[in-house]
Structures are given as structure tokens and as C-alpha cells.
Amino acid sequence: MAVSRRVAELRREGVEVFDLGAGEPDFPSPETAVKAVQRALDEGRTKYTVLEGTPELRAGLAARYGARGAPWGAANVLVTVGAKAALYQLAKAFLSPGDEVVVPTPAWVSIPAQVRLAGAAAVTAPMAAADGFAIRAQPLVEAMSERTRAVIVNSPCNPTGAVVSILDLERIAAACAERNALLISDETYERFVYDGKRHASVASLAARYPETVVLVGSFSKTYAMTGWRLGYLLGAPSVVAAAAAVQSHVTSNATSFAMAGAEAVLESEPPEAADLVAACARRRRRLLAELDRIPGVVCPPPAGAFYAFPDVSAWFDEDCPDSVAFSRRLLDEAGVATTPGSAFGCEGHIRLSYACRDEMLASGLERLAGLLSGAGEAGRRRAG
Numbered sequence: 001m002a003v004s005r006r007v008a009e010l011r012r013e014g015v016e017v018f019d020l021g022a023g024e025p026d027f028p029s030p031e032t033a034v035k036a037v038q039r040a041l042d043e044g045r046t047k048y049t050v051l052e053g054t055p056e057l058r059a060g061l062a063a064r065y066g067a068r069g070a071p072w073g074a075a076n077v078l079v080t081v082g083a084k085a086a087l088y089q090l091a092k093a094f095l096s097p098g099d100e101v102v103v104p105t106p107a108w109v110s111i112p113a114q115v116r117l118a119g120a121a122a123v124t125a126p127m128a129a130a131d132g133f134a135i136r137a138q139p140l141v142e143a144m145s146e147r148t149r150a151v152i153v154n155s156p157c158n159p160t161g162a163v164v165s166i167l168d169l170e171r172i173a174a175a176c177a178e179r180n181a182l183l184i185s186d187e188t189y190e191r192f193v194y195d196g197k198r199h200a201s202v203a204s205l206a207a208r209y210p211e212t213v214v215l216v217g218s219f220s221k222t223y224a225m226t227g228w229r230l231g232y233l234l235g236a237p238s239v240v241a242a243a244a245a246v247q248s249h250v251t252s253n254a255t256s257f258a259m260a261g262a263e264a265v266l267e268s269e270p271p272e273a274a275d276l277v278a279a280c281a282r283r284r285r286r287l288l289a290e291l292d293r294i295p296g297v298v299c300p301p302p303a304g305a306f307y308a309f310p311d312v313s314a315w316f317d318e319d320c321p322d323s324v325a326f327s328r329r330l331l332d333e334a335g336v337a338t339t340p341g342s343a344f345g346c347e348g349h350i351r352l353s354y355a356c357r358d359e360m361l362a363s364g365l366e367r368l369a370g371l372l373s374g375a376g377e378a379g380r381r382r383a384g
């Protein structure tokens with residue numbers, strides 16, 4: 001939040017800022033989705049819908065994950081106001097004071113925050129930096145107790161880009177089922193997996209653990225539809241009913257005509273979605289190559305999402321003791337916006353988003369390299 005405020009301030013002052021902070025694809029939303037909304041508005045689809053989402057959208061989502069082995073039908077689907085609302089409604093529906101939720105860290109900021117908003121405790125299980133923060137079952141299972149009500153896994157992960165393997169996911173699912181805890185799998189970045197890797201989804205485990213496995217997803221990143229606010233969860237009918245009960249008092253249905261756009265992208269996959277992943281793959285290669293050249297910046301290649309999470313602690317000193325100070329320095333001295341690792345529960349790192357325009361990424365990286373190789377004030381200080 002502090003970085004965003006400073007970005008706005010600098011821009012108001014006329015300073016050019018290269019924003020590698022935002023987790024938002026630069027692509028426009030798919031044409032088919034936009035056209036479908038225009039049609040829906042013309043047809044007057046502007047009224048409340050069924051709370052759980054339109055039957056077409058629910059059936060489309062069930063079919064999508066059914067293709068990955070899940071025994072889910074439309075009744076197993078709840079359409080929500082973004083994946084964020086799906087996660088929050090699950091927290092409100094299932095958590096009480098005294099409950100614990102195990103969260104691998106680094107973690108997306110809202111995950112532990114929502115657990116706390118529901119009155120429960122987020123038990124963090126740090127993943128190993130040396131392992132590229134890969135999400136492993138062992139530390140998660142070790143962090144479970146008799147109070148554990150859920151484990152929330154986010155793969156590919158925001159902010160690290162790390163993923164979970166199907167074997168680890170299976171172990172986590174088994175450990176959850178044994179304790180009657182939910183495995184909530186936030187698969188918001190499911191499409192953004194690189195180097196020929198396959199995304200491991202709980203959809204393939206739902207038949208074995210039907211009562212405890214919950215999949216959360218979103219149209220935001222896959223289809224560059226962040227502003228549409230459309231997400232969903234799939235799980236047991238009892239899970240859908242509990243989350244829907246919360247939704248009924250908070251947002252009611254997701255926006256009627258936005259759902260028409262989502263129905264259209266499920267009906268015929270828009271080519272823009274694959275183009276976006278291809279652009280991210282290209283930008284990722286460029287980013288990693290550039291980071292590799294910068295002294296004191298260590299970044300194992302992230303397997304997925306559209307973030308890099310390099311260790312920059314070699315650049316910390318008395319004047320710049322942590323990731324917040326380092327991010328501020330990058331912004332003030334190089335005009336590059338990044339997100340400090342401490343926001344994700346991991347000091348020593350910063351998050352760089354490469355979902356931005358190619359020119360923005362290229363200029364941002366150039367400024368970053370310039371600053372850290374001696375051209376900027378910080379570099380000069382270090383050089384001498």
C-alpha cells in the first residue's frame with residue numbers, strides 16, 4: 001500500500017515510474033467476453049441472478065474441472081465476486097476463534113489476513129528458499145495440529161511463482177482428509193506454468209477426497225479480466241452451501257452481465273488467453289536473464305505465475321536495512337515500483353511482476369540494473 005501511494009505521488013509530480021509492482025496482466029479482456037457483455041446488456045440481463053451463479057456458468061466450470069478428473073457437477077460450483085471473495089467466504093463459513101489454518105509462506109497477503117478476519121489463527125509453514133520456495137507437504141503436515149481446520153495452498157504461488165507437485169498435493173490432501181480439515185487450493189494462476197511443467201490441480205484428487213478438497217479459481221489472471229470481479233469455488237455440496245450462505249449476506253450474486261462474458265470464454269476458449277501465457281513466458285526469460293546479470297541479486301527460476309521473488313538482501317545496509325527500505329529506494333532512485341517481501345512474510349526479498357507491458361519491463365529492468373551496478377546513487381555508495 002505504501003509503495004502504491006508513493007507511485008501515485010511520484011506520477012503526480014511528473015516522475016516516470018516503471019511499475020513492476022502490480023499483479024495485473026496488461027492484456028485487454030478477450031473480445032468474445034466483451035461482446036457477450038454488450039449483448040447481455042442489450043438483452044436486459046441486468047437483474048439479480050441465482051445466488052450461486054448462472055446455470056450456464058456453473059455447468060461450464062464443472063465441465064472444465066471435470067475434464068481434469070473431478071466428479072463435480074453444476075451443484076458443486078459457487079460463482080463469487082473474485083477468487084478473493086471465494087477465499088473469504090470459506091474462511092467466514094468454516095473458521096472460528098481457536099481454529100488454525102496452515103499456510104505455506106511466502107504467501108499472498110490476503111490469505112493469512114482473511115484467516116485472521118474470521119477470528120482464527122494462521123499458522124505459517126515456511127518453504128525453503130534454497131528449494132525455490134517449492135510447496136512441500138512435509139512442513140505443512142508438521143505444522144498441523146488438532147486445531148487445524150484447513151490448509152490453504154496457492155500454486156503457482158503469488159509471490160514466489162513456486163508450484164506444488166502432484167505427489168506433495170496428494171500428501172497434503174490425505175493429511176487434511178485424515179483430520180477432517182479442508183484443503184483449499186487457490187489455483188488462480190493455474191495457466192501460468194512454464195518450461196513444459198504441468199499444473200497440479202486438486203481437481204484430480206476430488207474423487208478421492210470429495211468432502212475435504214476445495215478448488216478456488218478466477219477469471220482475473222487467466223483471461224485478463226481483473227476488473228470484472230469473477231471467481232469461483234468448487235467442492236462438496238455442503239461446502240458450496242456454507243460459502244453461499246455467507247455470500248447471501250455479503251454480495252448476493254456476482255454481476256449478472258459479467259457472468260455472460262465468463263460464459264462466453266468457457267464456451268469457446270479465446271486465443272488471447274494462450275497469447276497472454278506466451279507473452280509471460282517470454283518476459284520471464286528476459287527478466288531472469290537480466291536479474292542474473294545483476295550482482296547481489298539471487299533468483300532461482302520461478303516455475304509459474306508471473307512473479308519473480310529475488311533475494312536482494314546482499315544490498316541491505318544500515319541505511320537500507322530491509323525489503324521495505326529497498327523497495328522504497330528502487331522507487332525513489334530508479335523510478336521502479338516493486339513489492340517488498342515482508343508483505344508476503346519473507347524478509348530479504350522483493351517481488352517483481354512481469355505481467356506488465358514489454359517496454360515497461362525492459363525499462364524497469366534497465367533502471368534496476370543501472371542502479372545496482374553503480375550508475376545510481378545506491379550503486380555509487382556501494383562502489384565507493
Ligand SMILES: Cc1ncc(COP(=O)(O)O)c(C=O)c1O
Pocket residue numbers: 023081082083084085108154157158186188217218219220226229230231
Ligand atoms: C493468489 C491469489 N489468489 C487470489 C487472488 C484474487 O483474485 P481475484 O481477482 O479473482 O479476486 C489473487 C490476486 O492477486 C492472488 O494473487
